Amino acid sequence: MKDKTCVVVGGGIVGLLAAYLAAKKFTKVILIEKSLNAGGLLGSFEFNGALYDYGTHFPSITNIDDLDQILYGTKNERTEKYEHFPYLKSENYFMGEWNLSSPLPSTLSLPREVYAQGIIELLEAPGSNPSELNFEKYLISTFGNTFTTHIYKPILKKLLNEDLGKLDKNVLKVFGIQRLIALTSEVTKDLKSIPKYNDCLGFHSYTDGAPTLPYCYPKGSNGIGFWSDELFKKTLQAGVEIKTSKFVCNIDLNNTKIKSVELNDGSQIKCDLVFWSISPTLALKAAGVKISSIPPKFRSHTLCHFEFEGPFLKLFPQYLLCWDVEMISYRITLYPNITKDKSKLQRYNLTVEVLSDASAETRSQYILEKVLDEIRLMKIVSYDNKVLASKVEYMGNSFPILTVEFIDNLHKMNTQINDNFSNLILLGRGSGGNFFINDLLIDTYNKLQTIAEDYDDR
Missing domain, CATH: 3.50.50.60 (FAD/NAD(P)-binding domain)
Structure with a gap:
């Protein structure tokens, strides 16, 4: 033209x-x-020598050859410049305990009586109804009232501070919690052959049901x-x-x-x-x-960056999710665990993301200190592991509800x-x-x- x-x-x-x-x-x-x-x-930035x-x-290959070549280069260049992962290694913390093999909230963390009632309701629930506009009713139809009340309601209140009935069902995709961990791994695999249960039950391990296209992350010391x-x-x-x-x-x-x-x-x-x-x-x-x-509502986004003197207690997962409603931490990136090249640097740094209201701008130091307490309490980092550097960044109202x-x-x-x-x-x-x-x-x-x-x- x-x-x-x-x-x-x-x-x-x-x-x-x-x-x-x-x-x-x-x-x-x-x-x-x-x-x-x-x-x-x-983007990435350097602070005190760490990236x-x-x-x-973690973007992934699109399977559109022309687009992938634009984004990642030729196949040889992709191999040279990027690590490829068939799945992301993740764990999550919920109700005071770790699920070591999945980012999904586990119903098994609930008190025994609550769990038992929830399982009955889930198995008897009519199943997900895509045409249901009321999100709370959609959750109850999919997971039952007990798991809606004891898992989804508190988690989404923590993250978005909004009534369930006002939310759109796409929030489940945004936070990656369309399904829950329940029952045993074997029973779950059997039930997932039934569409109704496939919609609500997640595999017990992120290695099962992994996406067909690999995730990518730059090699070397790059972010x-x-x-x-x-x-x-x-x-x-x-x-x-x-x-x-x-x-x-x-x-x-x-x-x-x-x-x-x-x-x-x-x-x-x-x-x-x-x-x-x-x-x-x-x-x-x-x-x-x-x-x-009408102008949209937003949650503010705060990033807390830390570098420690020694290795983390969590040596395997690339990232962690904190669904625990007693804590403000949400997503935690463990940089030395992302790639082998990163681990060779022997820089023990991490980033914790926090979603909250606009008052976070005036509470940044409090948020930084609270997050540090939480990552020690969750045993991500030991109490005797010295902080070498820390930084908090208020990213503003950047997360639409x-x-x-x-x-x-x-x-x-x-x-x-x-x-x-x-x-x-x-x-x-x-x-x-x-x-x-x-x-x-x-x-x-x-x-x-x-x-x-x-x-x-x-």
Whole structure:
């Protein structure tokens, strides 16, 4: 498309992929990123000589050859640059004890009487009903009242602080708790041949029922930021102009067509097509369009980073999940356990993620100290293992609470975007329907193929 300019707003991994693909079709592609660096939350940083990731991110092969080559390189380059895992080694802490072979909450941790009643209800429950909009009723229909009350209600209250009835059932996928551990491993395997029980019972080990496509993580001393950095380099090599520390503050419309975007430095960019990979609310505001939907609720995200003098007590799992409602810790990444290369570094560092309300910004030191107490209490790190370095980062209100209202508003927002912009395409989580990184990348790839072909015919 000669003399056509495309603007990509948002420089996370989705925006980078979109810009790279757009560069194959458009004469000029400009990527706008508000932060100092592109890559979004799929980044890494060094602190006191040790490398940390912004959360736990293990992307997997997509099985789309062209897309995998863009994301990971040729097959030889993938082998050279990335470790591949058939499954992720994980454990979870719930009701004061560890499940050493699964990230799923275990019903076996409940008091005997509660467990027995819960099993009866689960076996007699009618099964999951995808058309049920009330999440609490959906849970009861799937797992029974006892497990809903004693497992799902407290865990989701801890993570999201929202009534079950208001949540959307997709929260189960977001936190990876669509199923529970119950009964014995052998009985579970037998029951999972029945669809009703396959929907609610999880394998007792993460080695069973593992995904067919492997997970990836960079080799050597690199963090997950290496992955986004590699795509950043490819995007530059493709001829994309990347403007960091910039954001769109005004959109100039001619009827519904975007003629140009104005950046915070006063510069204007004339454009033929815009790919928008950040919140759609910001596009409507920049165009002066009144927003008809209700603003979503968010949970704040805090990261607590620690380095210790000696090895952890947990020497095997790559990450841990804390479902225990008495604790604020949620997900814990154990960096020396991720790859063999990491373990050879003999740097004993970890990151703990905490979801809470906005008051976390003023309680960061308290959160750091409480998390340290918790990882010692859970016997992840011994009490005599000295802390060499610690850091707490308040990431802001970055975790939307997935309520039915939120999903409904997202659909309304998408409709409003389509009604007001004829040459703006939503990508990423704001486009609705996808939440996981691989799904978002595949969706972006497919959209760029289709849209570029359609646009090429104009």
